[in-house]
Amino acid sequence: MPWTKVLIDKSDFEDTLGKQGLRGLSYRDALREGQEQLLESDPSVFLIGEGIDDPGGVFGSTLNLHRKFPGRVLDMPIAENGLTGIAMGAAIAGMRPIFIHMRVDFLPMCMDLIVNHAAKWSYMTGGKVGVPMIIRSITGRGWGSAAQHSQALHALFAHIPGLKVIMPAVPYDAKGLLISASADGNPVLCFEHRWLYDFTGYVPAEKYAIPLGKGVVRREGKDITIVALSLMVYEAIKAARELAAEGIDAEVIDPRTIKPLDEEMIFASIKKTGRLIVADTGSRTGSFACNIAAAAAEKAWHDLKAPVRLVCMPDTPVPASQVLENAYYRGKDDIVAAAREICRL
Amino acid sequence: MPQSKNKKLPADPVPRETELALMRAMLRVRRFEEKIVEVYGAQEMKTPVHLSIGQEAVAAGVCLNLKREDYVFSTHRNHGHLLVKGAAMASMVAEMYGRAGGCSGGKGGSMHMVDPSVSCLGTSAIVGGSIPLGAGAALASFLRGDGRISVSFFGDGASEEGLFHETLNFSSLKKLPALFVCENNGYATNSRLCARQAHSDIARHAGAYCIPSVIVDGNDVLAVHKAAVEAIAHVRSGAGPFFLECKTYRWKGHVGPDCDHLKGCRPKEELDQWMERCPVKLFKNALLKSGVLSVPVLDAMLKEIDAEIAAAWRAALAEKMPLPEDLYKDVYRQGIF
Numbered sequence: 001m002p003w004t005k006v007l008i009d010k011s012d013f014e015d016t017l018g019k020q021g022l023r024g025l026s027y028r029d030a031l032r033e034g035q036e037q038l039l040e041s042d043p044s045v046f047l048i049g050e051g052i053d054d055p056g057g058v059f060g061s062t063l064n065l066h067r068k069f070p071g072r073v074l075d076m077p078i079a080e081n082g083l084t085g086i087a088m089g090a091a092i093a094g095m096r097p098i099f100i101h102m103r104v105d106f107l108p109m110c111m112d113l114i115v116n117h118a119a120k121w122s123y124m125t126g127g128k129v130g131v132p133m134i135i136r137s138i139t140g141r142g143w144g145s146a147a148q149h150s151q152a153l154h155a156l157f158a159h160i161p162g163l164k165v166i167m168p169a170v171p172y173d174a175k176g177l178l179i180s181a182s183a184d185g186n187p188v189l190c191f192e193h194r195w196l197y198d199f200t201g202y203v204p205a206e207k208y209a210i211p212l213g214k215g216v217v218r219r220e221g222k223d224i225t226i227v228a229l230s231l232m233v234y235e236a237i238k239a240a241r242e243l244a245a246e247g248i249d250a251e252v253i254d255p256r257t258i259k260p261l262d263e264e265m266i267f268a269s270i271k272k273t274g275r276l277i278v279a280d281t282g283s284r285t286g287s288f289a290c291n292i293a294a295a296a297a298e299k300a301w302h303d304l305k306a307p308v309r310l311v312c313m314p315d316t317p318v319p320a321s322q323v324l325e326n327a328y329y330r331g332k333d334d335i336v337a338a339a340r341e342i343c344r345l
Numbered sequence: 346m347p348q349s350k351n352k353k354l355p356a357d358p359v360p361r362e363t364e365l366a367l368m369r370a371m372l373r374v375r376r377f378e379e380k381i382v383e384v385y386g387a388q389e390m391k392t393p394v395h396l397s398i399g400q401e402a403v404a405a406g407v408c409l410n411l412k413r414e415d416y417v418f419s420t421h422r423n424h425g426h427l428l429v430k431g432a433a434m435a436s437m438v439a440e441m442y443g444r445a446g447g448c449s450g451g452k453g454g455s456m457h458m459v460d461p462s463v464s465c466l467g468t469s470a471i472v473g474g475s476i477p478l479g480a481g482a483a484l485a486s487f488l489r490g491d492g493r494i495s496v497s498f499f500g501d502g503a504s505e506e507g508l509f510h511e512t513l514n515f516s517s518l519k520k521l522p523a524l525f526v527c528e529n530n531g532y533a534t535n536s537r538l539c540a541r542q543a544h545s546d547i548a549r550h551a552g553a554y555c556i557p558s559v560i561v562d563g564n565d566v567l568a569v570h571k572a573a574v575e576a577i578a579h580v581r582s583g584a585g586p587f588f589l590e591c592k593t594y595r596w597k598g599h600v601g602p603d604c605d606h607l608k609g610c611r612p613k614e615e616l617d618q619w620m621e622r623c624p625v626k627l628f629k630n631a632l633l634k635s636g637v638l639s640v641p642v643l644d645a646m647l648k649e650i651d652a653e654i655a656a657a658w659r660a661a662l663a664e665k666m667p668l669p670e671d672l673y674k675d676v677y678r679q680g681i682f
């Protein structure tokens with residue numbers, strides 16, 4: 001299936017799917033096309049965010065949409081908290097806003113409106129009033145972006161009942177999940193990673209939706225299950241290639257949505273492999289990886305042949321110096337090391 | 346208290362030494378940031394730099410009038426404020442090069458400069474962060490009665506955050522010794538002020554909270570200086586906070602060493618007009634004309650500044666990189682205090 005393929009670089013795409021005449025789009029263009037089609041098909045959709053109409057266009061993901069949809073792609077004051085409430089107010093009054101932040105790190109400014117209001121509105125109103133709102137934000141990495149510009153906070157939001165959380169890793173999912181999120185009728189946080197933006201993959205031209213809560217097997221294998229989130233999907237695929245050379249056949253699962261989570265897919269895989277690694281872009285304590293490990297311990301215990309291993313970022317803020325950045329980030333090598341360890345047990 | 350917009354400034358002549366110090370401070374910030382522009386292409390300074398070239402008069406006009414123990418809180422665009430406040434230049438440079446000997450141990454980079462020895466307790470790259478922190482330090486001084494004042498520097502964009510308004514209200518209510526200095530450069534990243542606020546004077550918010558304010562030409566260092574002297578006297582006297590808005594303009598892009606008009610971020614003519622009104626050039630010409638400065642004195646000043654900068658760069662580059670295990674240090678402060 002072309003849309004399940006993880007293509008590490010553009011030539012990867014051209015050598016495979018491109019040759020079959022399939023259309024390739026970068027992650028940023030997939031996001032842009034998804035939003036464009038939502039704006040086209042649904043007059044209640046509007047985009048709002050700081051500088052979304054500027055020449056950068058949120059790393060290209062909103063580029064020039066303000067020209068095509070004047071009045072529906074709104075720049076805003078630097079006022080994230082209030083504007084979350086305003087977007088939510090519009091949502092409960094029948095609009096479908098997409099609120100866009102250049103960095104995940106600006107979401108803490110919006111905590112009250114997201115956590116105390118948007119997440120609970122449906123429940124507090126006995127299901128009478130919903131909040132059909134998407135909040136997109138992007139995790140940065142590298143060049144000394146440091147503690148306030150590189151956080152991965154998805155687990156914080158997944159913790160809050162009433163929110164849904166998507167983490168598309170490939171262009172196909174970026175577009176399809178955004179389209180379902182817009183139709184979902186609930187507040188959905190979309191966590192993107194800056195390093196995904198240049199990746200190319202197969203993206204159909206038409207408008208399509210990927211159901212929230214359905215994972216995908218990125219690579220089939222029988223020896224070990226690697227559940228990987230966002231950018232970690234690529235690290236996991238690279239790790240699996242390396243492990244294959246050593247005779248370890250890894251299965252890579254991308255949940256795509258972390259809330260709701262496709263537990264069944266993960267458990268089915270563990271049943272086959274008996275081993276689990278979870279790779280997460282967030283720091284370890286309270287990470288989403290911990291949730292997956294807990295679910296496995298509770299519900300797949302008898303299928304596990306070895307301890308679960310987590311590959312998460314360390315419990316430190318993100319440092320600036322490149323030496324420290326290199327020490328901070330976890331990836332392919334850590335996944336390979338963890339796999340070797342638990343496969344030899 | 347009504348807002349005293351464009352209040353008449355005192356006509357007292359500024360002493361010659363003060364004029365020279367203002368000139369020197371501006372040149373020092375300008376040359377420092379020009380050095381960053383010069384070296385940045387080599388890609389060894391791996392940190393996002395937000396340059397204040399074009400805005401130096403604000404840092405110079407305000408910070409030269411502060412005492413060492415007065416607090417300064419700043420933003421992502423902090424180099425000028427810290428330098429004029431007296432932060433150690435070499436450790437700022439070392440920080441930008443990710444060195445263990447940098448002012449933040451390589452943990453922070455350009456956006457998170459610190460030097461407690463001159464009462465700079467850290468800078469935030471989350472827009473607006475400097476505002477309540479400055480007021481909080483002012484509250485500390487107020488509670489201790491130690492006579493210090495605290496300055497929050499921030500941009501026009503930051504005045505749109507709720508915490509700006511919450512902080513102004515509380516500071517006014519408690520008559521905190523807080524000076525709010527808004528560097529209104531007309532942009533927040535690439536968004537013009539007129540796309541974000543219905544009015545172009547940030548100081549008008551101060552009036553709503555009964556905080557006196559002045560709007561000055563932020564490219565006229567003498568105007569900033571005179572207004573700062575008055576503002577600081579007001580705050581230090583215990584009369585409560587003061588709000589100083591400096592209208593200015595940044596020459597470089599929001600982040601990085603390049604100009605951004607070619608990318609379509611703003612019209613070239615606008616940049617040209619502001620470059621005509623370069624704060625450094627304007628003051629230099631005025632001082633040359635009045636005879637306070639002569640060409641040889643200016644040359645000597647520049648030579649001295651460039652030597653200081655060269656020495657800071659040498660010292661910074663001689664510092665070691667952190668060790669990978671340093672990653673885990675400083676998450677919590679160690680020891681008993």
Ligand SMILES: Cc1ncc(C[n+]2csc(CCOP(=O)(O)OP(=O)(O)O)c2C)c(N)n1
Nearest residue numbers: 106422470471472500501502503532533534
């Ligand atoms: C809370 C928050 N929102 C958004 C950003 C992204 N951002 C960084 S600087 C900036 C513009 C700030 O404008 P202003 O306060 O005028 O300061 P200037 O950059 O002009 O000095 C923005 C939007 C951020 N760092 N923090």
Ligand SMILES: [Mg+2]
Nearest residue numbers: 500501530532
């Ligand atoms: Mg500004």
